[in-house]
Structures are given as C-alpha cells and as structure tokens.
Amino acid sequence: MVSYFPTFSPADCNNCGQGNGDLQVDYQLTYEDWLNIVDSIQPIAIITFSRGSIDNTWEFKWNY
Numbered sequence: 001m002v003s004y005f006p007t008f009s010p011a012d013c014n015n016c017g018q019g020n021g022d023l024q025v026d027y028q029l030t031y032e033d034w035l036n037i038v039d040s041i042q043p044i045a046i047i048t049f050s051r052g053s054i055d056n057t058w059e060f061k062w063n064y
Helices: 027-041
Strands: none
16 A cells, blocks of 8 residues: 655644645646656556545545
8 A cells, every 4th residue: 555645734734735745736737747646657547536625634535
C-alpha cells in the first residue's frame, strides 16, 4: 500500500493553500503529478479521499 497526500502547516488551518508533498491542492498540475505516480508504481487499484474539515478528517467524496 502506498499513500500520497499534501501536508499543511499548521495542520488545523482554515485557508490552507496548496500544502506540501507529492500531491498538492493544485488542480492545474494534479493530472501531471498523478501520471508520474501511476507510471512509477503501476497500481492495480486507486482510492481517493478528501480532507473533510478543520478537524483533520479525511473522507470519501459524497458524489462518486
């Protein structure tokens, strides 16, 4: 299992910006970052989560 996610400083921010890490909250570059990761590890399944709220929870999207 491999996971990629941005980190935020401080972690309990309201307006967090794009964060830091292999994947960031940057919709223009997400596709390119995603392709690099998929090409390097060749996954058989992919599950995505989103940061839910200020309490640092990570949630499945409601609309799937």
